[in-house]
Amino acid sequence: MSVCLAASLAVPACFGGAAERQQAQAQLLDRAELPCTNCFFGTGDYYYCFAVDNQVLVAYQRTRVLNWTDGSKNYLTKVHHGWTVWTAPGETVPISFDEKHIWVTRPDGKQVRLTESYSRDIFTNDRCREAVKAKAH
16 A cells, blocks of 8 residues: 555656746846867857846857868858857847756747756856856855
């Protein structure tokens, strides 16, 4: 009997739904990049720091790169637009987020999923740096 009870209590935890996305207007505080130059199928990381209400969110976008002849280009974006680096259209942007990801919108209307990460202290903005330090401990 106790085995059945324990199993029935564990099922909702195993199949629990994902947390709902929150919608917000965010201020882009800072961005930093770790580009891949002279790459033959490498990756570049682009970090973004957002202020949303009373919290600071940090996330990155990892993109595949092919640019062995010109480090300022990514020849893969011609065939796969999803590997285009997201650029903010202004100082404030609409976002949606949960505990693992932040979604932003490209100019063509497609959603870009950024992965939340506080593992690198690469920003110049003090609020961003403090958020990274606070989450690292």
